[in-house]
Amino acid sequence: MAVLVIAEHDNAELNSATLAVVTAAGQVGGDVDVLVAGQGCGAVAEQAAKVAGVAKVRVADAAHYANRLAEPMAALIASLAPNYDAVLAVANTNGKNFMPRAAALLDVSQISDIVAVEAADTFVRPIYAGNAMATVQSTDKVKIITVRTTTFAKAEAEGGSAATEPVDAVDDPGLSSFVGEELSKSERPELTAARVVISGGRGMQNGENFEMLNKVADLLGAAVGASRAAVDAGYVPNDYQVGQTGKVVAPELYIAVGISGAIQHLAGMKDSKVIVAINKDEEAPIFQVADYGLVADLFKAVPELEEALAKLPKN
Amino acid sequence: MKVLVPVKRVIDYNVKARVKPDQSGVDLNNVKMSMNPFDEIAVEEAIRLKEAGTVTEIVAVSIGVQQCQETIRNALAMGADRGILVKTDQPTEPLAVAKILKVLVEQESPEMVILGKQAIDDDCNQTGQMLAALLGWPQGTFASEVKPADGKVQVTREIDGGLQTVELAMPAIVTTDLRLNEPRYASLPNIMKAKKKPIDEKTPEELGVDIAPRLTTLKVVEPAKREAGVKVESVAELVDKLRNEAGVI
Ligand SMILES: Cc1cc2nc3c(=O)[nH]c(=O)nc-3n(C[C@H](O)[C@H](O)[C@H](O)COP(=O)(O)OP(=O)(O)OC[C@H]3O[C@@H](n4cnc5c(N)ncnc54)[C@H](O)[C@@H]3O)c2cc1C
Numbered sequence: 001m002a003v004l005v006i007a008e009h010d011n012a013e014l015n016s017a018t019l020a021v022v023t024a025a026g027q028v029g030g031d032v033d034v035l036v037a038g039q040g041c042g043a044v045a046e047q048a049a050k051v052a053g054v055a056k057v058r059v060a061d062a063a064h065y066a067n068r069l070a071e072p073m074a075a076l077i078a079s080l081a082p083n084y085d086a087v088l089a090v091a092n093t094n095g096k097n098f099m100p101r102a103a104a105l106l107d108v109s110q111i112s113d114i115v116a117v118e119a120a121d122t123f124v125r126p127i128y129a130g131n132a133m134a135t136v137q138s139t140d141k142v143k144i145i146t147v148r149t150t151t152f153a154k155a156e157a158e159g160g161s162a163a164t165e166p167v168d169a170v171d172d173p174g175l176s177s178f179v180g181e182e183l184s185k186s187e188r189p190e191l192t193a194a195r196v197v198i199s200g201g202r203g204m205q206n207g208e209n210f211e212m213l214n215k216v217a218d219l220l221g222a223a224v225g226a227s228r229a230a231v232d233a234g235y236v237p238n239d240y241q242v243g244q245t246g247k248v249v250a251p252e253l254y255i256a257v258g259i260s261g262a263i264q265h266l267a268g269m270k271d272s273k274v275i276v277a278i279n280k281d282e283e284a285p286i287f288q289v290a291d292y293g294l295v296a297d298l299f300k301a302v303p304e305l306e307e308a309l310a311k312l313p314k315n
Numbered sequence: 316m317k318v319l320v321p322v323k324r325v326i327d328y329n330v331k332a333r334v335k336p337d338q339s340g341v342d343l344n345n346v347k348m349s350m351n352p353f354d355e356i357a358v359e360e361a362i363r364l365k366e367a368g369t370v371t372e373i374v375a376v377s378i379g380v381q382q383c384q385e386t387i388r389n390a391l392a393m394g395a396d397r398g399i400l401v402k403t404d405q406p407t408e409p410l411a412v413a414k415i416l417k418v419l420v421e422q423e424s425p426e427m428v429i430l431g432k433q434a435i436d437d438d439c440n441q442t443g444q445m446l447a448a449l450l451g452w453p454q455g456t457f458a459s460e461v462k463p464a465d466g467k468v469q470v471t472r473e474i475d476g477g478l479q480t481v482e483l484a485m486p487a488i489v490t491t492d493l494r495l496n497e498p499r500y501a502s503l504p505n506i507m508k509a510k511k512k513p514i515d516e517k518t519p520e521e522l523g524v525d526i527a528p529r530l531t532t533l534k535v536v537e538p539a540k541r542e543a544g545v546k547v548e549s550v551a552e553l554v555d556k557l558r559n560e561a562g563v564i
Pocket residue numbers: 200201202203204226227228229230241242243244245246247257258259260261262263264265268278279280281284296297298299328352353435
């Protein structure tokens with residue numbers, strides 16, 4: 001048996017979400033190979049080779065993999081997949097883009113967003129915004145899987161010494177081209193990897209008020225997130241959205257400020273270890289999942305929180 | 316150009332799904348059903364392209380039980396021109412849906428298919444990408460802007476780091492994200508008009524598509540419940556609890 005993990009990276013660095021996929025792959029069983037597809041991605045391949053539990057790193061270095069567009073990525077994955085029992089990728093906007101395309105090229109189903117591996121062919125995945133957990137068994141010859149990385153421990157980034165070998169690029173289908181990117185810049189940790197997340201909702205009233213959350217975030221080393229309503233209203237960019245159809249986070253501490261707690265929002269954060277809710281409406285559903293609820297006006301409570309945290313002696 | 320818009324009938328987004336006691340699935344008896352919200356956005360986008368003069372005809376397609384007709388009627392009331400119902404009582408996986416849509420695309424020859432990015436029941440986020448693969452078309456997934464021009468289409472996509480713009484050859488697949496548009500409500504006169512718009516009925520067998528599932532659902536259970544928490548009276552108490560009880564700050 002062998003399984004293939006598709007590395008998530010930006011051509012320079014291996015994204016640590018890949019480490020959780022390596023763990024999931026190990027649970028499926030067999031040798032774990034990693035595919036690094038990109039352009040000038042040699043450094044990523046070196047990092048992948050050091051990951052504990054990786055047998056082999058396969059590198060496809062070509063211009064048409066530079067931005068990991070779905071059409072060339074899926075063609076490449078479909079060409080390699082027949083030698084594997086399973087192919088796994090991070091369930092982020094890249095994996096969600098190219099993996100189903102690869103699955104269809106192989107005439108197999110995809111198992112989306114798995115949170116547990118029960119057996120080599122049996123997986124658990126959330127459905128209905130996480131209000132139900134389905135255990136599904138696949139009859140396909142190769143399992144195409146995306147992994148919800150918050151529920152798997154990360155494999156050790158160091159300690160492995162896998163061999164690295166090039167794989168032939170597959171011709172670019174030439175259907176799509178990259179035009180440009182507008183990436184949010186932030187000095188704060190990445191939302192899905194942060195130990196602490198503080199999110200704001202419609203209650204924040206505007207984008208400027210998010211500055212209050214930024215200040216708390218900086219004191220806690222936290223990432224800042226948002227509800228859909230806050231994103232739709234233009235307070236913050238789309239990549240802040242936490243929820244069923246945004247990012248799924250499971251930090252040690254999640255602080256929801258001015259968020260009512262709709263099903264779709266809860267789907268993205270209810271696996272956080274400790275949840276705090278600050279809301280002026282004591283009936284708000286967010287309090288049903290909060291470990292600590294504070295019924296208060298956020299415009300008073302958040303500055304107070306900032307002040308209290310600033311005074312806190314370092315642990 | 317002609318656009319095909321697949322619309323799925325799903326549990327209404329305001330309803331919390333309940334697991335059946337026998338763990339066989341989610342209980343949909345007497346539950347409000349609606350058009351998948353992302354598909355409303357897809358219909359809206361097609362209508363806007365029609366209003367802009369780019370699109371000439373919008374065909375709404377739904378695959379599933381007889382009641383999916385209502386979902387198609389909804390799309391017609393919003394402004395789609397005609398419908399196709401592919402009737403089956405079997406549950407369909409995204410791969411099967413994509414195979415059915417592929418045959419319809421071959422029959423209808425649209426230049427674009429606009430789907431939702433994700434059905435809020437199965438949360439799969441697969442069908443559009445699979446259809447693109449089966450047709451050998453490019454895909455613009457999670458779209459927040461769609462600009463067709465000169466036989467190509469530029470799609471701005473919501474990605475983890477922000478926004479990405481790609482240019483696709485036509486014909487192409489687009490899947491919608493939340494910020495693409497705000498779907499309109501159907502007006503009463505348009506609801507009346509929609510009753511006269513034609514809906515074709517077909518079956519997967521007629522289309523020659525094998526919809527046998529590849530996945531067997533062994534069980535469906537409720538997620539682990541969170542322990543009920545406490546209310547704190549002040550920020551000071553909150554900070555104290557977070558430090559000394561939870562140990563997270
Ligand atoms: C298809 C679909 C997908 C969706 N996906 C997502 C998703 O991924 N993520 C997501 O978050 N949502 C999602 N939603 C939207 C979701 O249904 C809710 O509409 C949204 O989460 C509400 O955001 P909110 O809590 O910020 O706003 P509201 O529900 O308006 O709540 C605002 C809260 O702020 C409180 N408040 C106001 N002023 C103050 C104050 N001064 N001090 C303290 N509290 C205050 C209010 O009491 C209220 O509880 C989706 C919806 C659909 C249909």
